[in-house]
Amino acid sequence: MIDFNRLLSQLLYNPADPVLFNSAFFFYFFALFLLCYLAVSRSSQGRVWVYTVFSLYFFYKACGFYVGLVILSAIVDFNLSRWIYNTPSRSVKKSLLVFSIILNIGLLFYFKYTDFFIGIINDLTQGHIRPLHLLLPIGISFYTFENLSYTIDVYRGEIKPVNRFMDYLFFLSFFPKLMMGPIVRAADFIPQISQPYRLNTDDIGKGMYLIIGGLFKKIVISDFIYQNFVQYIFDDPSKHTGLECLIGVYGYALVIYCDFSGYSDMALGIARWTGFKIPPNFDSPYQSSSITEFWRRWHISLSSWLRDYLYIPLGGNRKGKVRQYVNLALTMLIGGFWHGASWNFIFWGGMHGAALAVDKVRIDWLKKSKTVITGWKATSLKILGVLITFHFVCFCWIFFKAATFHDAWSLIHQIVYDFQPGIWTELYQGYTAVFWVMVLGFILHFLPSRMEFTTEKLLGRLPLAASVAVMVIFIWLLVQVKSTQPMIPIYFQF
Known part of the structure; x- marks a missing residue:
């Protein structure tokens, strides 16, 4: 007999158990979504409605009634963009754009930074203003930037606003990228809506590779390393030797990359299977031989957004060298602040x-x-550049991950003054599996891209039954190794 109360509790939002790509609920959700989506696949508007309804429900399962913010944002920017486009007066256009920017940034500021500035005011004035302790809506940083880029592009005349509200709501709420990106531009996404739904072997192979690879990165590498080693180091660095702390930093470099890029890969794979191509968000960033190259490979959608909508409008490299360096520093400071209301993030952005x-x-x-x-x-200089860039990025990750400046400097102190290399044998015996998973993670990261293309082609040639079997076997293997409680993705907090 069906337990309707239990079923209802599974379908309703539970703040202690938000829906995740690697949760059991998502597999049922995605299977039902695909059945409904394929049933209306010949109708572009049918696909829009099915995708949008499932996306809004997915967001509801992730953060409850904050789903209303996505709908409200879509209503406001859909209408403002059309008003901007149809208004002949340049001054009115600019006023409407400023109004849109204030609304979007104001909404983000209210939820994300209010308590941060209340704390600053209290510190400066010895005041006693009570923090609001607002719950940060999941994904607000991502869809706010998408709204901004849309209205700015309409104002610049680079795109025309969409005619149907459902098309814009679909773009904004598209569930594969809604909560953790990539930050998708309307100019890249909206023209695909009206295209007929067709899948070829490349789409199937690429989608399967991205979904399997993303799940592997997230569950097998990131979650395992974090839960079995990294979290102990960063909880209280002063209790660990410098050697443990250093390996913990290397571990966190893998954790944050595999966690975030794994989710991004799954988003790209799901989108590919449903007929949409969204830009990649990572390109083996630890292979970079300079920090400039690193930011072309890491969180590509954010770095390109900051370049196009902040760095270039500030003047870019058009106003002299000194101004260019100031623009770079300011852009990265704001990029750090985008990640969260913390001096650690600002310091992290400032260093970059x-x-x-x-x-x-x-x-x-x-x-x-x-x-x-x-x-x-x-070749030697390139290898040296990769080593220097990787270790600089790792040094910055310390401040990104540490809860406070004190914890960050405590970890650095342990590495510099209490290294104790003699404990390696004992440490290896205690964390053998963790260290080998780390080795595996770095090996996979540094594999040449041609191996990725070969694997995609191989998966694309499989018959349907074999493809289903591969997915079922892989998911079964993941169930055997994953923790009982799915780990909340790192970028959920941003």
Whole structure:
């Protein structure tokens, strides 16, 4: 007999158990969604309605009635963008754009930064203003930036506003990317809505590879390393030796990459299976030989958004070298602040901004000197660049992850003054499985991209029955190794 009360509790929002791509509920949700989606696959508006309804329900399962914010944002920016487009007066257009920016940034500011600034005011004035302790709506940073880019692009004349409200709500609420990105541009996404739904072997193979790879990164690598080692190190670095802390930092570099890129890969794979192509968000970032290259490979949708809608409007490199370096630093400071209301994030963004400015000086010097390095020297410099860039990024991750500045400096202190390399044997014996998973993670990360393409082609050639069997076997294997309680993705808090 069906337990309707239990079924109802599963269908309603539970703040202690938000829906995740790697949860059992999502597999049932996705299977039902695919059945409904395929049933209306010949109708573009049918696909829009099914996708939107399931997306809004998915968001409801993730953060309850905050789903209303997505709908409200869509209503406001759909109408403002059309007003901007149809208004002949340049000054009115600009006023409407400013109004849209204030509304979107104001909504984000209210939920994300109110308590942060209340704390600053209390510290400066010795006041006693009570923090509001607002619950941060999941995904608000991502869909706010999508709203902003849409209205700005309409104002610039780069795109025309959509005619149907449901098309815009569909774009904004598209569940694969709603909560953790990538940040998708309307100009890239909306033209695909009217395209007929067709899948070829490339779509099937690429989608399967991305979904399987994303789940593997998230569950097998990220969750395992974090739950069995990294979290102990960062909970209280002072209790651990410098060697443990250093390996913990390397572990966290893998954790945050596999956690975030794993979710992004799953989003891309699900979108691909349903007929949509969204831009990749990561491109093996730890292979970068400079910090400039790193930001072309890491969180690509955010770095390109900051470039197009912040760095370039600030003046970019058009107003002299000093102004360019200031623009870089300011852009990265704001990028750090986007991640959260914390001085740690601002410091993290500031370090990356300073590093980008220094790297820009290096690049300009090489261009002026017309220095050309080839052969083994070029290879050696590239390897050295990869090592330096990776360790700088890891150093910055300490401040990104640590709860406070004190914890961050405590971890650094342990590495510098209490390294104790002699405990390696004992440490290895206690965390053998963790260390080998870390080795596996770095090996997979540094594999050449041609192996990825070969795997995608192989999966794409499989007959339907074999494809289903591969997915079922892989999911069964994941169930055997994953923890009983799914780990909340790191970027949910942003």
